[in-house]
Amino acid sequence: MKYSIPFVPSSGGFQWVADSVWKVEHAFERAHVEGQTQENTAQRIFFILALIACMFAVLMIFAVKAALFSGVDGVSGAPVSPGARSELVDRNGALLAADGENFILYVDPTDMMASDRPLVKRALIQLLPDVSLETIDKALRGDGRARIAGWLKPSDRARILNYGLPGLIFEPVRVRTYPLGITGASYIGATERGGKGVAGAERALNDDIDLSIAAHGGVPVELAMDLRVQGALENELRAAAVDQQAQGAIGIVTNVRTGEILGMASWPEYDPNRAGSFSENEKKNRAAAAVYEMGSIFKVISVAIGLETGTASINSVFDARAPFKIGSRKISDYHAENRVMTLEDVFIHSSNIGVSQLAESVGIDTMTKFYDNLGLFRAADTELYESARPIIAKKWTASTLASTSFGHAMSISPLAYAQAFGAVANGGYLRPLTVRKHQPGQVLDGARVFSANTSRQMLDLMRINGIRGTGTRANAPGLRVGGKTGSAERVVDGRYLRSSLFSSYVAVFPTDGAIEDDRYMVLIMVDDPKGSKASSGLRTGGFVAAPVAGRVIDRIAPFVGVARKEDKFTQAEWDKAPVVAEVQSGAQSVPAPPAMPVSGGQ
Template identity: 50%
Template sequence: MSLANLVPHGGGPAWRWLIERVWRLEHAFERSRAAAKPEDDTSIRIFFVLALFACAFMVLAVGATWAAVFSSAGKNGGFLAAMEGARGDLVDREGKLLAVDLTHYALYIDPKEVWDAKATRAALGKALPQVPAKRLDKAIFGDRRTFLLGGLDPAQKDAIFNLGLPGVEFEEQARRVYPLGVSAAHFVGFVDGGGKGLAGAEGALNDDIHAAAAKGEGAAPIALSIDLRVQAALEDELRKAALEFGPKGAVGIVTNVHTGEILGLASYPDFDPNDPGKASDDAKLNRAAASVYEMGSTFKAFTVAIGLDTGVATPSSTFDAREPYKLGYRTIHDYHASRKILTLVEVFQHSSNIGTARLAEGVGAQRLSQYYGNLGLTKPAKVELRESARPLTPKKWDTDAVASTSFGHGMNVSPLALARAFGPLLNGGTMPPLTIRKLPPGVRPEGPRVLSEETSQQMLQIMRANVTGGSGKTADVKGLSVGGKTGTGEKYDPTIRGYNHQRQVSSFAAVFPTEGPLEADRYFVLILMDEPHGTAKTFGFSTGGWVATPAAGRVIDRIAPFLGVQRRNELIIAGAQPKATTPGAGL
């Protein structure tokens, strides 16, 4: 047989080289035997075996190198990223960690591998007091491998592992961890046991968060819009106000009116997203997005803006508030009857229901309802959060609906919807959506124009006047041109078939700075208390001016440096003048 006959059909030069070497080696064996030199025969055979082993190891080395450098194995962030339900990291706008997947461990018992069942039972019973005795007995004395406990961190796992108990086994598992606990809990949200987002940003951006994990360790985290410094100040002041006035719930919001970014969002009471199962549904309720309220007099800002934008009124227009105003079948009263003719600015400052209703009547039902729609008040707030609630609006826009909604009754909206609707009043008249994502620096999303720039400029001045000389005085901060509007909405009580004067939704909607060009950076702040209780300090009053306005001022005072808002010396001097406080003021 010739060498050519040994080469497979279609074999290339590599095959020919290999066959040639084997052929020569075999002939070497034959020559050794023919020459009667068995030692040469043995040496050649040993050399041949060693060469085969060397080739095998070379192939393994090349394969391992290829797998490490070129293979996709291990490029998905290791075990956690490859695991079903793995999620990418969430950070605030400054890169501070909000949520992360960490390796935890599940503990299993395999009875077949247990050497001493009684000793194992005693050791685990002491090490795991949280595991019910019956469950532990069933796992140790049973006949099959059983899951006993999950969510063990590395230290807990090591403590049990070091007991040296045969039959006690561990498996890695991914667990979502929120290192800041209750902070920003309603904004960040939480996940279920399988890694699916159920609420907050975790739910709203669920697909994107999973996709980030699939990209592996080098993937950038998802940056959210909140600033943890702003969030901390907002939560702290909201909690202190809630503890002082004992509401059933409270809300705090901070937004950038030009970009729609939510810089801070707090809902009271709060919960720990690391263990949402222990929290009540009430604590987990995101009141900023999922609850709707009759907002009361903060709605007067919209009515006044609409009156200005339609040309029905100017800041100097006058309205007769000397007597209660009859509109349709109802008679409208002022909470603090001034009994005089008021300019539009004074209507806003005194929070006159009479003056606002007269203005709304001039606007008319059709235009008023259209503007409310354009401001987003007749739909769920446009934001990524799934919790965004649908408002309750009048079924029929008659004279009663016009009067009621003009001062914030007869229409229930979420705090986030209110925050978004205030945007055009403060940013030059456009309506960007709210967002929980951090936007690139300098980006200002375009939104439809709903008010003129002139109207927006006038509203900034009117809201500033309300803080310097109206119901928002306690929100005035030295060096900062704060503007705002108080709000107190009485809640409908079905037991009395009417509004209950003792159950109120009290709020303050603020903006700063009001000075500067319309395109200047500007921020909106909302503090809301649901059914607060007056104290001796507030003379028993629980209206927005007493319970919400001071907290809003403290929030603004604390967050201004974080947002780069500079204090002005002339405003510090003006703000040094003492302001008289009138009992009951601040509707």
């Protein structure tokens, strides 16, 4: 008689192995009973043991795979529901996003008396005013359960249950909730109802957040955002946008050493808990997904390139006594100084003439190589999916180069500008912007674009502009703020419209300290200001955006650990220096024709 070991599919795999082992243990006894030789029996036993070992190995492989990849929480061992996501928290652990429950409401008329139906109907009409009478009637006339409302909040469910109505069935559904509503909406992003991230950090870090993919056991995912910084930024940006009756506004705060985005705001705002109630324009993250001509804040980059190449020094002189000619085109300054200016004067007075001459001396090949090295010819280096690509000239000419030097003829996203600015202010390294929190000891990526000396000179130059130039309204006391204003004219039908501006200010603080220290950039941009200040003609970056940056800096300094103190630029002779007149220039969103005459820049 031959013995076989049956495998019963309905039995557990490990039980089958145990049964098999038992049978092997009694193989010798069976062999003696049937008169088989010892050698034959040994061969059979060896074969059976080898088969059992193979099957056990297969079972173990499937068990490990199930534990790692089949939706089991690696910490608790609990099954992971489809679409389940980790909590999102800010860098200090404050909750930003979490999974919750909503409910779908069904009515089953077979679970109620006929006399109950009119009562149930009246109650549902009162409790669910958004549900049509036709839907309720159809459900009550049916012969089984029918859905009448979806995505009810727990509070809605409790309110309906309090009525004690028969025949109602609530089915729970997973939903992503954002406890802070509009706060950080553009930064945090949103998910589709199935759970997958569709925007912001929710999409950018989806593989870390989605528990069916992530291997971290469901621990909260930390963002680089500081909720205190984000709140102050949004509060001040919102107030300015409303006061100025602006079409839009943008605010970004970064640590220029690490590239972490501590705050990012876009106005108008929206609540991701009610995303369907807002337009695409309201949900658009203008900091990442829109491109603009930067105007004169771009001169920070142009002057840094001039210093780095050795084309100019702080004391180099530029003849601004007459408009700068490129072929038939004339480049003028809005508030012409009509004099020979040092590079410091060019920066403080925001001279288009001077910076155009500087760009010409650097040359097209070198200037565009720096633009490329600064990431300006691609979307910003960040995890954000919506990071927009720039609009750049197809052909570079002397006229195009001059225009880009003062913020024309090239449209980039505010995030792309923030990344390039970081290389100017952090000692010279181009570092990717990130929505992830950097961990202690984490190695920082980044290619060197500028020398530490160029970075130091630019920090001092921006500080001087904050004391003596058009950035004085951002000069938060004791926080050593530097920066640059910009007021770009919008492009309408291919021409610059002086009556419509894109007003901006980029600030950095503190400007002193070791070049490798943490320091912070604050970028404020207001699209088409026309409110209380604008009505008086004060629509430029120094009047509209710089005060917002100053208030943000004043509020966030304690959160980022910057203490107030004096610096070398706060001596009496600096404080008494006259403030330079405000000027404007530029364009927004669409590059203007290179041959088109433009006025001076600020």
